[in-house]
Amino acid sequence: MQPEKFYYDNKIVRNFGIATVIWGIIGMTVGLIIAIQLYHPAANMGNQYTTYGRIRPLHTNAVIFAFVGNAIFMGVYYSLQRLLKARMFSDALSYIHFWGWQFIIVSAVITLPLGLTTSHEYAELEWPIDIAITLIWVVFGINMFGTIFKRRERHLYVAIWFYIATFVTIAVLHIVNSLELPVSAFKSYMVYAGVQDALVQWWYGHNAVAFFLTTPYLGMMYYFLPKMANRPIYSYKLSILHFWALIFIYIWAGPHHLLYTTLPGWAQSLGVAFSIMLIAPSWGGMINGLLTLRGAWDKVRDDVTLKFMVVGLTAYGMATFEGPMLSLKFVNGFAHFSDWIIAHVHVGALGWNGFLTFAILYWLIPRIYKTELFSKKLASFHFWIGTLGILFYAIPMYWAGFTQSLMLKEFTPEGILKYPNFLETTLQILPMHMMRSAGGAMYLFGVIVMAYNLTRTALQGKLLANEAAQAMPLEPVHTIVREGAWHRRLERKPIKMLIAALLVILVGTFVELMPTLTISSNIPTIASVKPYTPLELEGRDLYIREGCSNCHSQTVRPFRSETERYGEYSKAGEFVYDHPFLWGSKRTGPDLAREGQKYGNAWHYNHLMDPRLMSPGSIMPNYDWLITQNLDTSLTKKKINAMRTLGVPYALGYENKAGQDLDKQAQGIADNLAKDHIKVKSNKEVIAIIAYLQRLGTDIKANKTASK
Amino acid sequence: MFKQFTENINGNQAYLLFSLGIFFVFFIVVSIMLIRIRKSHIEHMSDLPLEDSTINSTKSLEP
Numbered sequence: 001m002q003p004e005k006f007y008y009d010n011k012i013v014r015n016f017g018i019a020t021v022i023w024g025i026i027g028m029t030v031g032l033i034i035a036i037q038l039y040h041p042a043a044n045m046g047n048q049y050t051t052y053g054r055i056r057p058l059h060t061n062a063v064i065f066a067f068v069g070n071a072i073f074m075g076v077y078y079s080l081q082r083l084l085k086a087r088m089f090s091d092a093l094s095y096i097h098f099w100g101w102q103f104i105i106v107s108a109v110i111t112l113p114l115g116l117t118t119s120h121e122y123a124e125l126e127w128p129i130d131i132a133i134t135l136i137w138v139v140f141g142i143n144m145f146g147t148i149f150k151r152r153e154r155h156l157y158v159a160i161w162f163y164i165a166t167f168v169t170i171a172v173l174h175i176v177n178s179l180e181l182p183v184s185a186f187k188s189y190m191v192y193a194g195v196q197d198a199l200v201q202w203w204y205g206h207n208a209v210a211f212f213l214t215t216p217y218l219g220m221m222y223y224f225l226p227k228m229a230n231r232p233i234y235s236y237k238l239s240i241l242h243f244w245a246l247i248f249i250y251i252w253a254g255p256h257h258l259l260y261t262t263l264p265g266w267a268q269s270l271g272v273a274f275s276i277m278l279i280a281p282s283w284g285g286m287i288n289g290l291l292t293l294r295g296a297w298d299k300v301r302d303d304v305t306l307k308f309m310v311v312g313l314t315a316y317g318m319a320t321f322e323g324p325m326l327s328l329k330f331v332n333g334f335a336h337f338s339d340w341i342i343a344h345v346h347v348g349a350l351g352w353n354g355f356l357t358f359a360i361l362y363w364l365i366p367r368i369y370k371t372e373l374f375s376k377k378l379a380s381f382h383f384w385i386g387t388l389g390i391l392f393y394a395i396p397m398y399w400a401g402f403t404q405s406l407m408l409k410e411f412t413p414e415g416i417l418k419y420p421n422f423l424e425t426t427l428q429i430l431p432m433h434m435m436r437s438a439g440g441a442m443y444l445f446g447v448i449v450m451a452y453n454l455t456r457t458a459l460q461g462k463l464l465a466n467e468a469a470q471a472m473p474l475e476p477v478h479t480i481v482r483e484g485a486w487h488r489r490l491e492r493k494p495i496k497m498l499i500a501a502l503l504v505i506l507v508g509t510f511v512e513l514m515p516t517l518t519i520s521s522n523i524p525t526i527a528s529v530k531p532y533t534p535l536e537l538e539g540r541d542l543y544i545r546e547g548c549s550n551c552h553s554q555t556v557r558p559f560r561s562e563t564e565r566y567g568e569y570s571k572a573g574e575f576v577y578d579h580p581f582l583w584g585s586k587r588t589g590p591d592l593a594r595e596g597q598k599y600g601n602a603w604h605y606n607h608l609m610d611p612r613l614m615s616p617g618s619i620m621p622n623y624d625w626l627i628t629q630n631l632d633t634s635l636t637k638k639k640i641n642a643m644r645t646l647g648v649p650y651a652l653g654y655e656n657k658a659g660q661d662l663d664k665q666a667q668g669i670a671d672n673l674a675k676d677h678i679k680v681k682s683n684k685e686v687i688a689i690i691a692y693l694q695r696l697g698t699d700i701k702a703n704k705t706a707s708k
Numbered sequence: 709m710f711k712q713f714t715e716n717i718n719g720n721q722a723y724l725l726f727s728l729g730i731f732f733v734f735f736i737v738v739s740i741m742l743i744r745i746r747k748s749h750i751e752h753m754s755d756l757p758l759e760d761s762t763i764n765s766t767k768s769l770e771p
């Protein structure tokens with residue numbers, strides 16, 4: 001047989017590389033802006049499109065799907081071709097994949113500031129964009145499998161299994177968590193409600209971390225680390241065990257995001273048990289990476305790419321040690337909702353994802369441009385300022401998290417809360433937040449220096465768009481002897497590998513999700529809980545639009561420090577009409593689950609206009625546009641119908657009365673405000689959101705006196 | 709450390725045991741597969757990233 005000559009496509013790798021850097025800078029700049037907004041509310045810039053609640057999701061989407069996403073595709077397109085000894089299946093699909101993905105990101109950049117959001121964390125994009133993501137993901141899949149089918153290397157290296165697992169799992173996660181009923185072009189309601197919605201969301205959310213921020217990066221680690229160090233991975237057997245154990249266990253761990261909520265206890269326990277087991281495969285992977293460098297530490301000293309890899313792997317080890325600890329109930333009871341989680345996230349994100357991405361960029365760009373890196377000094381500077389940036393980010397966040405949680409849980413000897421006012425604890429941690437933004441700025445500056453360095457590198461070289469290679473074609477399968485162990489056979493069969501990975505993740509998915517989604521006894525109903533009135537429903541949609549849930553939780557955990565502060569702890573039956581659930585994951589402000597009737601309407605009106613009028617020193621942004629903008633009721637009918645379709649018991653035909661009811665309730669609130677000398681028309685948005693806030697948690701509060 | 713699991717299961721202990729059971733079986737199967745892999749194959753696999761068959765390999769660029 002003759003060796004075949006072919007060309008690796010470097011251009012697509014370069015394109016994804018450029019996109020990685022540009023979106024990285026944009027996403028982190030938005031991160032820096034929101035970090036500043038947390039101590040300087042004026043940085044919200046006085047308009048609705050740049051308020052914290054709307055651009056925090058922009059930060060998370062931009063860094064995860066644009067920065068990390070493009071970096072994944074860069075790494076996959078580079079390594080897949082070389083591991084399979086084949087050019088990508090189709091240049092056209094590569095092109096569609098690249099531009100389609102950028103188009104999705106741009107649509108996120110437009111829609112999120114406009115307040116078009118589902119409110120599901122890391123899945124905020126509305127349904128038309130969800131469909132686009134699905135299509136582009138399929139394009140990626142066809143391109144990847146097409147390449148696998150025309151490969152010139154029979155066996156699939158472990159990196160590729162990680163890519164395959166990423167592909168199938170993200171597909172499953174995305175589809176299940178995007179089941180929405182559209183109401184209009186950019187508004188939809190989640191099919192699930194309350195506890196069920198929460199479970200699906202965090203099954204998704206956790207596994208977005210697992211299969212977007214982790215498995216593709218592990219795959220890249222298994223390819224690029226041996227390349228950079230010019231030696232094989234420490235233990236290939238360990239990598240096999242690592243792979244199967246990791247994907248099996250990860251899928252179960254979602255409920256650790258919902259500890260002490262109303263999720264059924266057994267589901268919480270399941271999540272905890274598997275989260276703790278996760279430490280084993282995670283550390284297996286990290287150790288496998290670090291040991292690859294054994295005896296090569298002198299190389300690490302003068303090679304900046306390896307330095308980035310080592311710190312990245314160490315950060316991975318830290319995050320995956322901390323994660324299981326955070327899953328222990330008593331630790332989580334303390335850490336959840338606090339800045340501790342933000343520290344955990346960014347150790348992983350900045351250290352592991354960020355540093356691996358930088359290492360790969362520094363390694364790959366000079367190679368595809370056939371030149372040397374423009375400046376090693378600048379790269380080294382980037383390494384140091386990036387590392388310092390992580391420290392200045394993480395340490396203040398741990399400190400802030402501990403301080404605030406301790407304060408919130410502290411009682412006086414008389415048995416009353418030492419700091420009954422949430423704001424007191426917020427003010428205490430502002431200095432830490434300032435330090436964090438300094439850390440973020442350092443990290444971002446490093447990325448900008450890298451962008452300059454890589455641009456100069458590209459300018460001094462010339463892109464080798466098509467890199468020539470030569471390899472023997474594969475013999476037809478029937479000529480090879482059917483020998484080899486099971487796994488060796490699996491490595492030859494990409495489709496079987498795909499199915500095996502799919503089955504492995506479906507096991508955990510079914511056992512964990514099905515009971516809560518199908519057995520109604522898991523969610524005890526409460527007779528006094530009634531559907532929202534049309535005005536409240538509209539108010540709730542404003543709450544979603546403004547992204548209030550990015551700072552305010554709606555779930556009171558059964559701790560004395562919380563029941564004293566907020567009132568009766570939350571019950572599963574209270575959320576049965578909440579499409580979507582709005583429990584939140586971070587308490588930058590106080591919980592709102594029992595906010596209803598705590599204050600008068602006038603208090604809320606003034607507070608929304610300028611929070612500092614009612615709470616001096618508050619860091620919440622002004623929402624003055626709610627006062628000037630008219631409530632859009634053109635969709636109210638459709639919303640009622642949609643909710644009924646989803647099982648909310650609005651009487652048949654109620655949609656025709658809804659407008660009348662809405663006006664009546666709005667007028668009531670406007671009249672009530674007028675008594676406090678506040679003149680506002682009943683058709684303003686603020687009326688609807690007040691109606692919603694006053695309803696929160698009152699259904700079961702009716703027969704109890706508010707505890708505060 | 710383990711008390712918190714057993715205490716919070718609310719009568720659905722079977723679930724937890726079942727799940728851990730499947731994992732255990734799965735783990736054993738993967739381990740058996742691992743044991744059956746030949747050394748020569750492992751070597752071939754771990755060398756895959758290092759040989760990318762480029763003509764004028766980028767090797768010349770390495771120090």
Ligand code: HEM
Nearest residue numbers: 028031032034035060063341342345349353440443444586
């Ligand atoms: C310059 C760098 C960065 C800065 C200044 C920054 C800042 C922030 C801030 C202020 C928040 C909101 C925290 C809160 O709710 O209190 C946040 C959240 C988040 N960031 Fe970043 N960030 C940066 C880089 C990144 C990167 C590179 C990633 C991912 C690869 C990332 C992923 C996230 C995620 C996932 C959250 C949500 C955390 C949660 O909901 O618990 N960030 N970031």
Ligand code: HEM
Nearest residue numbers: 213256257275278319320323324326327336345348349585
């Ligand atoms: C063994 C691995 C890990 C486990 C068991 C784990 C566990 C956890 C736990 C218990 C939480 C807190 C949930 C809460 O109380 O709100 C959490 C949050 C989070 N972790 Fe991890 N973690 C792991 C690794 C990682 C890594 C490597 C990354 C990033 C690359 C990461 C990113 C995140 C993010 C983004 C959140 C915040 C989610 C949110 O509330 O919005 N985790 N993790």
